[in-house]
Amino acid sequence: MANKIIEINFDTGWDLAPAPESTSHIQLKEQYELFIGGKWIKPESGKYFDTINPATEEKIAKVAEGNEKDVDKAVKAARKAYNEVWSKMPANERGKYIYRIARLMQEKARELAVIESIDGGKPIRESRDVDIPLAAAHFFYYAGWADKLDYAFPNRKPQSLGVAGQITPWNFPLLMAAWKIAPALATGNTVVLKPAETTPLTALKLAEIIQESGLPDGVVNIVTGAGATGAAVVNHKDVDKIAFTGSTGVGKIIQNAVVGTNKKTTLELGGKAANIIFEDAALDQAVEGIINGIYFNQGHVCCAGSRLFVQESVYDIVLRKLKDRMESLIVGNPLDKNTDIGAINSKEQLTTINNYLKIGKQEGADMYQSNCNVPKKGFWCKPTLFTNVSQSNKIVQEEIFGPVLAVQTFRTVSEVIEKANNTPYGLSAGVWTDKGSKLFNMTSQMRAGIIWGNTYNKFDPTSPFGGYKESGFGREGGLHGLKAYLKFD
Amino acid sequence: MSKTKLIYQNNPSPSVDQVGILDRINRITSRSIKNETKVQGLKMALNMIDLTTLEGADTEKKVIQLCNKAQHLHDAYPNLPTVAAVCVYPNFVKTAKNALKGSNIKVAAVATAFPSGQSSSEIKLLDTKLAVDNGADEVDMVISRGKFHSGEYHFVFDEIAAIKEACGKARLKVILETGELGSFDKVRKASDIAIEAGADFIKTSTGKISPAATLPVTLVMLEAIKDYYYKTGIQIGMKPAGGISNAKLALQYLLLVKETLGKDWLNNQWFRFGASSLANDLLMQIVKQETGIYQSKDYFSKD
CATH class of the missing domain: 3.40.605.10 (Aldehyde Dehydrogenase; Chain A, domain 1)
Structure with a gap:
């Protein structure tokens, strides 16, 4: 047992059949x-x-x-x-x-x-x-x-x-x-x-x-x-x-x-939001929030949580949960009701994203992508995350505007606040902790227009938005x- | 049999965030399960049912009828799988075993002063022994919710460990009765205690309390199973029970298992539905997928 690699097998042989939304009802002019x-x-x-x-x-x-x-x-x-x-x-x-x-x-x-x-x-x-x-x-x-x-x-x-x-x-x-x-x-x-x-x-x-x-x-x-x-x-x-x-x-x-x-x-x-997970957070739901934070709308979101900060003590477990969750994301036909991640908006944007993936690898970061299939035609990018990155990496500093997450670790509250604020941007951020006092301490010190606590990418007309x-x-x-x-x- | 005494270690359980759990479930329920995926799922679900009768009014004849239904779900449709097990009170185990002779269908018995669990540990052990001596393949026990709420986690743990020992070869399903626990955090805590104490399965509900099984509660329990698997390499089974009466909901449960625990749990060795009326709805849907039309309920036997 000691050497057994424990893995979850997501290749179930029970895959979802296509469920395309009908297009017959739409009226478009030429x-x-x-x-x-x-x-x-x-x-x-x-x-x-x-x-x-x-x-x-x-x-x-x-x-x-x-x-x-x-x-x-x-x-x-x-x-x-x-x-x-x-x-x-x-x-x-x-x-x-x-x-x-x-x-x-x-x-x-x-x-x-x-x-x-x-x-x-x-x-x-x-x-x-x-x-x-x-x-x-x-x-x-x-x-x-x-x-x-x-x-x-x-x-x-x-x-x-x-x-x-x-x-x-x-x-x-x-x-x-x-x-x-x-x-x-x-x-x-x-x-x-x-x-x-x-x-x-x-x-x-x-x-x-x-x-x-x-x-x-x-x-x-x-x-x-x-x-x-x-x-x-x-x-x-x-x-x-x-x-x-x-x-x-x-x-x-x-x-x-x-x-x-x-x-x-x-x-x-633009934005380059910090999404911060403390060791006392509800980790499974935090992972869900990270996924929603970065892969929502293919990452074409100005408030996307593209910089993930994980407290070092839970880094391994969060990364494992994150990778497991990425396996169940379905990439493909935007009109399919089961699709989680659709097409990259344009060829130009895909080139930009791919360029950043190249830069990330050149800078020595480790790239991980989920094992999904993408269609041959059209513009696609698999959900991606980079580990082994730091604040000095370009993929951490610049807005990629794609499904690309950069993962860093931190040790203390003051360290993560400093890193979270260490960016020219300041649109949004997320904090994940089970401790209310910690949450309010964090949010009052972070320079971002929108800060979500234990959730991400929630919008409402009554709530102001800006950076x-x-x-x-x-x-x-x-x-x-x-x-x-x-x-x- | 090795008798390593399990000792309760008050490890903190991870916290669970309700909003996040509901968000995740919303992603599952907005999935669309169609065509061959649906047929495959319906048959899989049928094969995972613990066909259950747990009434004060149960009689031998009633149990025999249920066992017949278990073996002949809908003979008009060939090559259907059977259900996984029949679930009865301990005093009907012999009857069920006899009625199911020659089939692969297991007999599960509820024990430990089901459904309230309000009795002495001696009586709960005797109840378990009765079930096992009568030949039960599986025992569905309830935890002492009162003790759990009082914070006597040692007691709950020791009781489960003792029942597990009394089960011998029979597989033990531990019912948390999540409808009485009050929060997802408590559900997680109870799951961890049950798993550490030797449960082979964890189960949501007795079916006697509302709410019984729900998708969110099941997700919390699946995450506990997953964390334990990563820690030890040991698989624990899951059984939502009560309140799952239609095929669509059953398919959503399977999807939740698929996306949380993957292939190794998508079989009746590790996943069960505790249900009495689910089978007929699954059958109706299977036949509908084949013929394109819904048949009258009267074409499906009710036992």
Whole structure:
């Protein structure tokens, strides 16, 4: 017995048969125009780009590429709607439109979920259970605030800003659009939204919903395109507010661009969150939280728990549990209801991730990947973890934005706080311990905008979200989220 | 037989976080089990059933009927597996053994002042001896929950160890009655005590208390089994019992076992369902997968 290797055999011969979500109910056009002033308008450039399914590399639709002139049209439409209709409308009327949008999103939840998974590669389990319900919840939540702003900010006379320029990322396309549009509308602003170029479809479906809701023309305008289109939104002189979620690199460019203007700005940027496990934690559930923290949405999450800190005394046992749990993760077709990890969002992102895997190995770290199969076509990355790493490794310092976890150990509370804060980022963190006092001590000393205790990646419209340091500034969600779209006397 | 006396060591059990357990179970219940996976799972589940009758009104004839059902689940459908065991009170063990002669179906007997466990240790040992002397292959005992709640873990441990010794060759299943323990932490503690004291199986419930078996409680117990396996290389079996009456739920239990303990536990040597009405629902689903239509309940025998 002494030399027997004790292992759990996960090769059970009882594998889950494919359970694909039906796609027959979705309605997509072959070509999408720009949504400006309540109408679908051809782009000035006459140019279109393809959006593809990252799981199959097949083209889904052609999408208009908006340029400066298109953005100008959109901003003018938004200004007109603001001046003539939206800013004059009684607040409770405004709320009704937002409620209507929320209800329509719920009615079309299944269709939106499938399109989100096709366009972005995320598992249908997540788009169905997280992205779409939360997006609708944001509209419901902010709809309720529309006529209660005076109570949210007593004696401060909150007033709308005007036209908001909003730029959303490709990792949670519809949810990020909801995070931005819902509070802007509730506070009486009008919107020009530029969705990410690899995942524009659910924002365009949202435009259809907005049309159906009867929202006055021009209150929400959606201009698709890549970086240049986004730059045109940021640089437009008649935009009063910029809200951006995306990379820290682009965030810095935007901040430079708005310097010296009157544009109010919120930036929600990258992260490299510490997820910290103490020896007294409920280890099995902590492992579940680590898995959820890093492999949720293929790790394409700005608040992903990508740096794991394990107290040295439980390192071996946590690592073993982690590897066991990784074996039961199913990687593959995003539309399969059993898929845990879907496709990497784009070829470009896959290259970035693979490059980091190479760097990690070159730096001498030990790479471990689960024994799963991945499809031949499409963009895939097995769930990965690196051990034998330290703070000086690039894979620990930089945001990989993929299913890649870097595991380090620590001995004491002060050591782990120092290491957790030793990063230019400060978006989120997780702490796992059975001791409440330890939890509160940790959370009050960590410089991160969101800290989860004994859980991870939990979101709610009532809770503000945003970062410290190079993870950005300003908050979205909750009362704080309203403030970002208001000015006060 | 070696008589190494087991000594209770008050090792702290790992804590269990309720929110995390429910999150994990949510991942299991949102899985979709279809087609050949479903058929294979349904047959596997059928083969893991401890077909149970534990009524005050039980008679020899009733037990014989149940044993017949165990051997002839649904003869209209060929090549079905049988259930794993029949579970009865100790005084019906002989009857069951006779009725099951020639089959591979085991006879399990509940003992130790089932279901409350409120009696003296002497009587519990005699109860166990009665079951074993009558030929029981397996003994399902209950722990003393009162003593457990009083913090008398030594007592609970020693009692299990003594019953284990009285079982001889019979395999011992230790019922924790999780519905009376009050928290996942307590379930984990009781699991660890039972395992360390010599349980061959740990079992959730008597079926007489609600809630009986649940997926979250079962996960807590499977994790205890897993930790012990990694520590010692010794396999311990798991038996959720009570409240599992439909096929879909049974399949979710199997999925939980698959993703927690893997292949070595996916057989009736190491996993059982304690159930009385589950078999017919499994049968109905198996036939439905074959024919594409649900048959009337009246086509499946009720014993």
